[in-house]
Amino acid sequence: MSSERADAVVETLYGGAADEAAGAAYIIQVRELVKRYQLGRDNFVDALRGATLDIRRGEMAAIMGPSGSGKSTLMHIAGCLDIADGGEVWLNGRRVDTLPARQLVNVRRREIGFIFQGFNLIPTLSAEANVALAAEYAGHSRGAALERARELLGLVGLSDRMRHAPSELSGGQQQRVAIARALVNDPGIVMGDEPTGDLDTATSAEVVEMMRTVNRERGTTFLIVTHNPEVAEACDRVIRMRDGVVIDDGDGTPPGA
Amino acid sequence: MRLLRNIFRRKLRAFLTIFGISIGVFALVVMGALAEKLTLLVDGGVKYYADKVVVSGDTQFAGLYSTPLKASLLRDIEHVSGVTRASASVSALLDEEIPAVSMGNIATIQAEDGRARGYETFVTKVAQGRELKNSDVGKVVLGSDVVKKLNGAVGGHVKIRGERYEVIGVMDKTLTAPDNAVLLTMQDARSIVHADLPDAVRDGVNPDTIVSSFAVYLEDGERPEVVARRLERQIDGIDAMTPLDFERQVKQPLAIFTSIIYAIALVSLLVGGLSVVNTMTMAVSERTREIGVRKAIGASNGQIMRQFIAESAVIGLIGGIAGLLFGLTIVTLGNAAGEASGNVLFLMTNRLTVGALLFAVGLGTVSGLYPAWHAANLNPVEALRYE
Numbered sequence: 244m245s246s247e248r249a250d251a252v253v254e255t256l257y258g259g260a261a262d263e264a265a266g267a268a269y270i271i272q273v274r275e276l277v278k279r280y281q282l283g284r285d286n287f288v289d290a291l292r293g294a295t296l297d298i299r300r301g302e303m304a305a306i307m308g309p310s311g312s313g314k315s316t317l318m319h320i321a322g323c324l325d326i327a328d329g330g331e332v333w334l335n336g337r338r339v340d341t342l343p344a345r346q347l348v349n350v351r352r353r354e355i356g357f358i359f360q361g362f363n364l365i366p367t368l369s370a371e372a373n374v375a376l377a378a379e380y381a382g383h384s385r386g387a388a389l390e391r392a393r394e395l396l397g398l399v400g401l402s403d404r405m406r407h408a409p410s411e412l413s414g415g416q417q418q419r420v421a422i423a424r425a426l427v428n429d430p431g432i433v434m435g436d437e438p439t440g441d442l443d444t445a446t447s448a449e450v451v452e453m454m455r456t457v458n459r460e461r462g463t464t465f466l467i468v469t470h471n472p473e474v475a476e477a478c479d480r481v482i483r484m485r486d487g488v489v490i491d492d493g494d495g496t497p498p499g500a
Numbered sequence: 501m502r503l504l505r506n507i508f509r510r511k512l513r514a515f516l517t518i519f520g521i522s523i524g525v526f527a528l529v530v531m532g533a534l535a536e537k538l539t540l541l542v543d544g545g546v547k548y549y550a551d552k553v554v555v556s557g558d559t560q561f562a563g564l565y566s567t568p569l570k571a572s573l574l575r576d577i578e579h580v581s582g583v584t585r586a587s588a589s590v591s592a593l594l595d596e597e598i599p600a601v602s603m604g605n606i607a608t609i610q611a612e613d614g615r616a617r618g619y620e621t622f623v624t625k626v627a628q629g630r631e632l633k634n635s636d637v638g639k640v641v642l643g644s645d646v647v648k649k650l651n652g653a654v655g656g657h658v659k660i661r662g663e664r665y666e667v668i669g670v671m672d673k674t675l676t677a678p679d680n681a682v683l684l685t686m687q688d689a690r691s692i693v694h695a696d697l698p699d700a701v702r703d704g705v706n707p708d709t710i711v712s713s714f715a716v717y718l719e720d721g722e723r724p725e726v727v728a729r730r731l732e733r734q735i736d737g738i739d740a741m742t743p744l745d746f747e748r749q750v751k752q753p754l755a756i757f758t759s760i761i762y763a764i765a766l767v768s769l770l771v772g773g774l775s776v777v778n779t780m781t782m783a784v785s786e787r788t789r790e791i792g793v794r795k796a797i798g799a800s801n802g803q804i805m806r807q808f809i810a811e812s813a814v815i816g817l818i819g820g821i822a823g824l825l826f827g828l829t830i831v832t833l834g835n836a837a838g839e840a841s842g843n844v845l846f847l848m849t850n851r852l853t854v855g856a857l858l859f860a861v862g863l864g865t866v867s868g869l870y871p872a873w874h875a876a877n878l879n880p881v882e883a884l885r886y887e
Contacts, residue, residue, distance in 0.1 A: 357797060
């Protein structure tokens with residue numbers, strides 16, 4: 244779904260109604276997020292100073308900004324990996340920042356997929372076992388998880404590499420395994436933290452194309468933190484951050500309006 | 501398989517850690533087998549002394565040798581109230597010299613007058629050949645260990661103190677004192693004991709009346725302690741040993757000795773356990789980023805914790821199996837070597853085998869608790885950033 248179409252759906256259905264109603268159109272809504280990292284007693288970094296952002300269901304959005312602008316922190320908090328000091332996080336129309344840690348694990352298992360810079364596959368597991376691991380954590384039997392893993396490795400074009408160890412795969416192939424792993428539990432959104440950061444230009448384009456295809460064909464939302472303008476260009480929307488706030492949400496409208 | 505691959509990511513380190521545990525388990529197995537054997541010997545003694553009082557000469561040397569008594573004492577003993585039967589026996593060391601170091605049983609020669617039959621509850625059966633009769637002068641029945649030491653067999657001959665004896669039987673294995681005993685007739689045993697006496701004493705002793713000790717059987721309801729004191733009061737120059745005396749003399753020192761043996765083994769096992777803590781802590785530190793990834797893709801704290809505890813327990817198990825096999829080898833070789841000299845030192849028991857393995861796995865598990873807890877409680881974002 245393109246951003247224009249998604250916008251149109253939101254306008255038609257809710258006419259900019261309350262957050263809860265908008266949950267059907269927005270997969271993620273963050274409001275006034277604040278996060279401070281205490282480094283020493285009198286030494287701290289304010290990573291987020293009131294960041295607000297909406298991500299539409301089915302879109303592919305990039306977050307750009309200089310180092311230290313809070314992009315990764317925003318993504319980690321929106322992805323339930325970290326906890327904010329203030330503000331709200333809504334996922335699929337449900338407030339999640341107030342959930343206990345045990346429930347956040349379930350949210351990460353079923354509703355969110357992650358792709359990281361440097362691929363981060365488990366080196367002792369084969370490609371298919373890496374993908375299956377996420378399904379096992381979500382409660383599937385090993386057999387069912389493996390079956391699902393093979394299906395997704397086929398989707399990312401690695402049917403002939405399923406039994407290979409990560410060290411036997413190229414960088415691009417490893418990142419495709421990571422994409423398959425992120426998708427294995429059918430999450431509504433996949434978050435990528437510099438997913439092309441360790442790849443050359445050609446491979447990077449290949450991986451972006453892969454994400455674009457998944458986004459189009461499966462309707463999976465992508466939120467990608469990147470420094471790479473070519474990656475940003477391939478997305479529906481580019482969100483810009485600086486000094487812990489969203490300075491441009493790429494829609495030409497003030498965030499949260 | 502996944503567990504093993506994780507453990508052997510660092511092969512040398514994994515090997516050294518497992519080696520550390522296996523040395524501990526090895527020590528536990530070997531020391532434990534020694535303690536089990538000693539315990540069995542003493543339990544055998546406890547059983548032997550359980551229902552009687554043993555009367556011997558009152559001057560003893562290291563509990564092995566006492567001044568001979570006279571056969572005529574039998575009547576006096578049986579006249580003491582509470583006594584229902586007395587049986588004379590003659591015993592001596594098989595070799596003239598007492599072995600300087602002997603952890604197991606010392607080989608002895610034994611003879612009985614046969615009066616204990618029907619009263620004695622500690623009965624050893626003949627496994628091959630037949631039992632010894634009073635008329636079997638020049639013949640012997642051998643214990644199951646001493647038969648190997650003397651290289652004897654039923655129908656063959658063995659040399660004892662320079663004399664040839666015909667072997668007419670071999671006893672059942674008891675795993676305790678009778679395994680190292682050579683049974684002869686009273687007549688043969690008396691001539692050996694007589695020859696052993698110091699020159700100054702020998703001439704004044706009639707070989708036909710020599711008795712080393714009397715087994716004294718009690719009337720129903722009599723307490724051994726009471727009868728023993730009565731015997732010592734009424735008969736001069738004797739020492740009456742009760743089951744309680746035996747326990748006091750042997751069982752309590754053994755308990756201390758056994759505790760020391762196990763303590764040494766446990767200390768070496770604890771050192772192995774510390775190396776597991778070290779290894780697992782390093783593994784968690786090296787795999788911090790991986791732990792972050794696992795948490796990001798949905799691992800709960802419990803799942804991370806279980807993974808590392810399982811790895812640690814498996815290290816314990818592998819070390820335990822290796823140590824057990826190593827220990828079993830040494831114990832088996834040691835016993836095979838010991839059998840030739842009649843000195844079987846070790847006894848492997850099921851409880852020792854199972855105990856050593858369980859202890860190794862338990863130690864691995866406990867050693868993994870802190871590193872696993874640390875891994876489970878890592879902040880996923882910090883773990884992901886870890887270089």
